[in-house]
Amino acid sequence: MTRRSVSILGATGSVGTSTLDLIERHPDRFEVVALTAARNVASLADAARRTNARLAVIDDEALLPELRERLAGSDCRAATGKEAMSEAAAGGADWVMAAIVGCAGLEPVMAAIRAGRTVALANKESLVTAGALMTEAAARSGAEILPVDSEHNAIFQCLAGNRSSDVAKLVLTASGGPFRTKSRDEMAAMTPEQAVAHPNWSMGAKISVDSATMMNKGLELIEAHHLFGLPSERIDILVHPQSVIHSMVEFVDGSVLAQLGSPDMRIPIAHTLAWPERMDTPAQRLDLAAIASLTFEAPDFERFPALKTARSALETGGSAPIALNAANEEAVSAFLQRRIGFLDIVGIVLETIAQTVAGRPRSIADVIDIDREARARATNLMREMAA
Ligand code: NAD
Ligand code: MG
Numbered sequence: 001m002t003r004r005s006v007s008i009l010g011a012t013g014s015v016g017t018s019t020l021d022l023i024e025r026h027p028d029r030f031e032v033v034a035l036t037a038a039r040n041v042a043s044l045a046d047a048a049r050r051t052n053a054r055l056a057v058i059d060d061e062a063l064l065p066e067l068r069e070r071l072a073g074s075d076c077r078a079a080t081g082k083e084a085m086s087e088a089a090a091g092g093a094d095w096v097m098a099a100i101v102g103c104a105g106l107e108p109v110m111a112a113i114r115a116g117r118t119v120a121l122a123n124k125e126s127l128v129t130a131g132a133l134m135t136e137a138a139a140r141s142g143a144e145i146l147p148v149d150s151e152h153n154a155i156f157q158c159l160a161g162n163r164s165s166d167v168a169k170l171v172l173t174a175s176g177g178p179f180r181t182k183s184r185d186e187m188a189a190m191t192p193e194q195a196v197a198h199p200n201w202s203m204g205a206k207i208s209v210d211s212a213t214m215m216n217k218g219l220e221l222i223e224a225h226h227l228f229g230l231p232s233e234r235i236d237i238l239v240h241p242q243s244v245i246h247s248m249v250e251f252v253d254g255s256v257l258a259q260l261g262s263p264d265m266r267i268p269i270a271h272t273l274a275w276p277e278r279m280d281t282p283a284q285r286l287d288l289a290a291i292a293s294l295t296f297e298a299p300d301f302e303r304f305p306a307l308k309t310a311r312s313a314l315e316t317g318g319s320a321p322i323a324l325n326a327a328n329e330e331a332v333s334a335f336l337q338r339r340i341g342f343l344d345i346v347g348i349v350l351e352t353i354a355q356t357v358a359g360r361p362r363s364i365a366d367v368i369d370i371d372r373e374a375r376a377r378a379t380n381l382m383r384e385m386a387a
Contacts, residue, residue, distance in 0.1 A: 003031045006273070007088055009108050010099035011035035012043040014204045015122045015148065018265045019097050020047055022273055022281060029279070034088035036100075036108070039063060045070035052076070054092070057084045059104075082107070090115035095273070097148070098123040101206050102329050103371050106130055110364055116141040120272035122148040124223045125329070129322045130367045131226025145227065146272040151220055152227055153268035154246035154259035159228070162251065170230060171248040171256075172220055173240040174299065175200050177211040180241060184303055190342045192335060200243040200263040209332045213345050214299070218310020219328075222321050225314055232314050237307060239297040244286065262286050306346045313353060318360040319370045320353055326374035327352035334382055344385065352378045 006023060010016045016037075023030045032051035037044040038059045045067055048056040057079050058067050067078040079087070089096055089111040096112040097120045098105055105123035110130075112119050114137055121127065127134060138145050147153050151172050159167070178197050179187050196208040203211070210216035217237055224235050246268075248258040261267045264283035273279060301308050313320040331348040334340045340348070355377050361367045 003029060004095055004273075005031050005033050005093045006095045006097065007032070007034040007036075007093035008097040008099060009036045009085075009089055009105065009112075010038075010097075010101065010123070011047055012037040012040040013099055013101060014202065015099035015265060015269065016097070017043075017047075019099065019120075019269050019273070020051065022266055022270055022279070024051065025282070026279065030273070033093040034091070036085060036088050038100075038104075041066050041070065048076045049074055055079060055084070055088055057088045059085070086111040090117065094118060095120065097269075097272075098126065099148075101125070101204055103129050103325060103368075106364065106367065110134065110137065113137045113143040113145070114141055116143045118144045118146065118275075120146050120148050120269070124149055124219050125325050127226045128219050128222045128325045129371060130361070130364060131222065131321075133361070133364060133367065135226055146275055147223075147227055148265075148268050148272055149220060149223060150263075150265065150268050151247040152224060153271055155224065155228060155249055157259045157271065158247070158249040158257040162249075164229065166251050166253075167228075167230065167234075168250045168252050169234040169236055170224055170228060171236045171238050171250065172217060172224060173238050173243070173245050173247050174214065174217040175211065175243045176239045176241055176297070176299075177214060177216075179212050180239065182303075184343065187303070188341060188343050192338065195335070195342060199241070201265070203265075205336055206329070206332055209335060209345070210328070212342070213306045214304040215306035215310065215328055215346065215349070217299075218306045218313075219325065221307075221310055222314045232311055237299050239299050240294065241297075242291060242294055244288075244291060244294055260286060306349070309346060309350055309353070316358070318358055319356050319374075320358070322361065322367055322370045323353045323356040323374040323377075324349055326371045327378035330375050330378040331382070340382055340385065344382075348378050348381055351381055 032053040034055040036057040041063045061080040064080045089108040095118045098109045099122040106126040109126045195212040243263040262284045270281045313324040327349040331345040
């Protein structure tokens with residue numbers, strides 16, 4: 001069997017290291033071409049050495065000399081800059097994991113899509129901001145986009161072998177996050193430490209805060225729309241605190257298919273790594289007798305206004321989801337630095353969208369412009385709040 005060649009964008013993060021874990025357990029099946037990271041030069045160099053990667057790219061150019069030094073004597077080339085990022089995304093590997101966090105991942109993802117790669121997509125922010133452009137580019141180049149986000153991966157698995165015209169609706173499940181049972185007053189006092197302490201999943205800081213506000217489910221709603229081509233009104237959100245059912249598809253005949261598994265990202269990552277085959281993972285097997293009961297609740301739109309905000313941004317389309325994502329990235333980062341309170345996050349997002357001129361991006365350059373302007377507006381709003 002020929003080995004599948006892989007590259008990982010965002011190799012040092014939560015999804016990136018889970019991907020490396022799987023690849024390193026199966027050296028017979030995979031060979032690593034390129035790895036990238038923002039700043040964690042030690043972990044990047046270490047992974048590149050362990051996997052015999054040919055290219056390691058660090059986003060922070062000040063760290064290039066250190067990366068070179070750490071890779072000295074190996075066959076791995078150290079690089080930085082936009083071109084090197086594109087090379088990591090588009091050059092050489094058949095399969096590319098897009099696991100950069102935020103809109104920063106958009107250009108590398110587009111490079112991989114334009115080159116016709118199989119793209120395992122964790123970076124939901126790229127689909128939220130440029131979904132239509134990405135899916136059009138994939139249709140042109142023949143690139144396959146395989147969803148890594150557990151909900152979308154579950155839906156992808158449930159859809160296999162069915163006609164999309166037979167789908168009645170999608171049901172995105174949500175754990176409800178660490179503040180599922182908290183009042184608005186209690187949420188107002190929550191710290192970054194409390195917000196990142198997710199009850200079921202271990203993830204990067206940004207997505208953990210998104211889970212606490214439930215903006216994560218809002219971003220996933222937009223992500224599902226672009227991946228599966230269904231309108232907002234045919235994508236439901238259902239709170240399911242145990243995170244065992246990862247999402248469901250209801251068909252026109254009333255049948256509902258669900259995908260289940262323990263909450264371990266290595267399961268959906270492995271699904272995309274081996275696709276269209278399957279591979280073994282060390283993830284804990286599901287013991288339903290021990291779990292005993294699975295429960296469900298309707299989402300509370302009053303305590304979690306991010307859900308309505310995201311749904312309305314999806315329905316408005318154009319610049320609205322870009323502004324939503326940009327303001328959210330800025331506000332989450334400010335919250336993590338203790339510059340704003342927990343409830344301010346969604347307030348900043350709403351106000352930024354309200355100040356955004358309606359428009360339709362025609363290119364990735366347009367998306368990046370709208371993103372930049374929305375970030376500036378969100379930053380101004382936070383400055384005014386602090387004054
Ligand atoms: P993380 O913060 O743990 O890792 C992010 C990675 O991206 C790191 O390798 C970092 O070095 C790199 N990076 C960050 N900013 C960058 C920049 N400006 N330029 C280049 N590289 C940059 O994040 P994560 O939790 O692994 O999430 C990654 C993506 O996957 C996010 O879009 C997230 O929403 C999505 N996702 C994550 C999980 C999860 O379980 N962690 C689940 C579903 C979806
Ligand atoms: Mg998810």
